[in-house]
Amino acid sequence: MSHRDNNSHHKTLEELSRKVNAAIKAKEPVVKETYNNSGMGLGMRMASEFVSAILVGALLGLGLDNWLKTTPWFLLLGLGIGFAAGVVNIIRAGNEYSKNQPLGQDLPPEPDDEDN
Amino acid sequence: MSEVAHEVAKGAHGAAEGASGGFPPFDASLFPHQLFWFLVSFGALYLILANVIIPRIGKTLEARKNAIESDLKKAADETAAAEGAKKAAELAHHNAKEEARATLDAMRKELEDEAAKAQARAMADADEKIQAAVTIINEQQTKAIEEVSESIYDIAGDIFTSITGKKPAATLLKSAMKGAN
Amino acid sequence: MSNDPMHQFHIERIIPMDLGGVDISFSNASAFLLLGAAIPAAFLLMSSAKAAMVPGRMQLIGESTYKFVYDNLYGAAGSKGVKMFFPLVMTLFLFIFTLNMVGLFAYNFTPTSQIIITAAMALIVFATVIIVGFAKNGLKFFKLFVPSGVPLPLYIIVTPIEIISFFSRPLSHSVRLWANIFAGHILVKVFAGFVPTLLGLGALGAIGSVLPFAMTVALYALETLVAFLQAFVFTLLTCLYLNDALHAGDH
Numbered sequence: 001m002s003h004r005d006n007n008s009h010h011k012t013l014e015e016l017s018r019k020v021n022a023a024i025k026a027k028e029p030v031v032k033e034t035y036n037n038s039g040m041g042l043g044m045r046m047a048s049e050f051v052s053a054i055l056v057g058a059l060l061g062l063g064l065d066n067w068l069k070t071t072p073w074f075l076l077l078g079l080g081i082g083f084a085a086g087v088v089n090i091i092r093a094g095n096e097y098s099k100n101q102p103l104g105q106d107l108p109p110e111p112d113d114e115d116n
Numbered sequence: 117m118s119e120v121a122h123e124v125a126k127g128a129h130g131a132a133e134g135a136s137g138g139f140p141p142f143d144a145s146l147f148p149h150q151l152f153w154f155l156v157s158f159g160a161l162y163l164i165l166a167n168v169i170i171p172r173i174g175k176t177l178e179a180r181k182n183a184i185e186s187d188l189k190k191a192a193d194e195t196a197a198a199e200g201a202k203k204a205a206e207l208a209h210h211n212a213k214e215e216a217r218a219t220l221d222a223m224r225k226e227l228e229d230e231a232a233k234a235q236a237r238a239m240a241d242a243d244e245k246i247q248a249a250v251t252i253i254n255e256q257q258t259k260a261i262e263e264v265s266e267s268i269y270d271i272a273g274d275i276f277t278s279i280t281g282k283k284p285a286a287t288l289l290k291s292a293m294k295g296a297n
Numbered sequence: 298m299s300n301d302p303m304h305q306f307h308i309e310r311i312i313p314m315d316l317g318g319v320d321i322s323f324s325n326a327s328a329f330l331l332l333g334a335a336i337p338a339a340f341l342l343m344s345s346a347k348a349a350m351v352p353g354r355m356q357l358i359g360e361s362t363y364k365f366v367y368d369n370l371y372g373a374a375g376s377k378g379v380k381m382f383f384p385l386v387m388t389l390f391l392f393i394f395t396l397n398m399v400g401l402f403a404y405n406f407t408p409t410s411q412i413i414i415t416a417a418m419a420l421i422v423f424a425t426v427i428i429v430g431f432a433k434n435g436l437k438f439f440k441l442f443v444p445s446g447v448p449l450p451l452y453i454i455v456t457p458i459e460i461i462s463f464f465s466r467p468l469s470h471s472v473r474l475w476a477n478i479f480a481g482h483i484l485v486k487v488f489a490g491f492v493p494t495l496l497g498l499g500a501l502g503a504i505g506s507v508l509p510f511a512m513t514v515a516l517y518a519l520e521t522l523v524a525f526l527q528a529f530v531f532t533l534l535t536c537l538y539l540n541d542a543l544h545a546g547d548h
Binding site for chain 2: 308359383479
């Protein structure tokens, strides 16, 4: 074995192990971007959750008023609580957004049946 | 389920429906058949997905994941083996080099020893010869001196005879020579 | 085709049918609902049939969809959530996405622009959350309305807020999808409607029609994005709600 020959063997082996390591690394889970990259989606979500909380509050109030003949007190109360619930909804949506949780790490694609 | 959906949708949007008249999305008379066909198609899709497609794709992905993992593991193992072989080769190479050096050293030492021995022998030989030569020289010298002193006795005796006319006594001559010496 | 932007939401009964007094007529809405199930089912059945180790393009699309939904559900609800709800979430995503996309093509009917359809889906999720929530947590499911770490008197305010927040979910869940698709379709239709109207006004109108035409094209691009985004948001919120069903008693 000449010296040159030895050297070239050396190189290919090094290259091979580098390749193998790269392949193994590529297989490892990648932390993905979070879901709500689009501000539009988030804005839409917040707006609709805010509005629907107020709507539900008002509807519950109306129902109670109709039932108990107390118009308009429960409607007003419902609107107030609905507004508060809407704010809570928005804060929650914002928290979920800023939590920046790495959704979808590469995990076994088949649901495991072990834990129950 | 369908009843609940119906009631809630109606409750939530009943007011809007009344106001806009024929606004199709809120026309409650169009709800039942939509709901029915929704449940039929949604249910069918759910059943196909849950019973056929999801298990099938899941199995494919699992098989691929396993194959890739085992391939990678094999590749890593074989690379490690190759690395090991390389190390072994290097070690063997190193050992061989060491051995060669040791052999060389031993040989050199042997040669040096031999050379030294030869030199010593040669030196001893020369010494002997010199000694022999010195002995011979000394012998010759002594002999020569004796010969010379004998001839000196003769000459001295001759001189004595010529002067005195008598033969000198040997002892006298000897003591006279010694006195001269 | 009528220029009325509302026309695209009209439902025509093609085959009137009746089941025990309930109208189950086969209409254009029924046809597109069936399409919404048939297209993804057919596509996935075909693309996954070969189960090749090295996937072709079709198989890759099918598997990517699977992984996409899987990752979202796993991220929100963990392995338990995947085990219980994966088919449901997958069905919702594929169904909504297909209906939205099919509805983008001219003359097509879009069931997701009908509040009854989005409400039905939201209520399926809502009912699943409640049923699974009680099955998994029992009465601890009510902890959802009584968050821990709040001073006792504040519960008078917090609990109603939490209840309303909880019940507002199916409403916002369904209205958001519906309103996006409905408004988008009307918008596209209105701008598209300007084009022939302006073209009918002669040379000046023809030049002017370029603007609404460009707008229509731009809106179509936007609507394609919305079609995916709304299917995605609906699916994602479903995952978050389902996570509550599993872990209501934990906090």
